[in-house]
Amino acid sequence: MIIQELGWVKTLQGLIVPRMFSAFGTFLLRQFFLALPRDIEDAARLDGANLLRAYWHIARTLAKPGLIALTILTALWSWNDLMYPLVVTTDADGGIDHGGRAHGRRLRPAAAPLRPGHRLHRQGMTA
Structure with missing residues (x-):
């Protein structure tokens, strides 16, 4: 309802912005x-x-591993979610509007872009 009122149906904002904030992310951070030492502050x-x-x-510098861990987990959860993108990108008549693009070319394994942050992700999960 909110996405429709903002005019974000069938846009990238409608897919990305609502997923940027979550209760899990708030709790994790x-x-x-x-857990950060108060003495440094x-x-x-x-x-x-x-x-x-x-x-x-x-x-912020000390929390970088936690931010990386949250980014990776959010990206993986969004990658695995099928229903939300279908709801946001569906036309009023029930058809799916992909703008004539071949989406098969854009599908890549989820782990490939996450490889460079593996060390920071491991630090963030064990802190």
């Missing part, structure tokens, strides 16, 4: 940030950094 505050600067330069 919350737990990851709670306190040291940054003593050095004169405000809260935003301490987050941007310290916490």
Whole structure:
């Protein structure tokens, strides 16, 4: 309903934006940030950094493995989901509109683009 009101039916925004935010992602990153040492933030505050600067330069850098893990998990879940893209890209008369493109060429194994981040993913899952 919301995607239709925003005019995102049959668009990339309708497929991507709703999947960017999830309760699992919020929980995973919350737990990851709670596990970060508080002493590092306190040291940054003593050095004169405000809260935003301490987050941007310290916490965000330390949370990179958690962000990579969340990105990989979200990409895999979206890759495996069939119904949502079908609902968003279906015409009103029930036909599927793919714009005449050959989608078979765009299907690639899900693991191929994730290979470079494997080490950070493993760090993020074990932290």
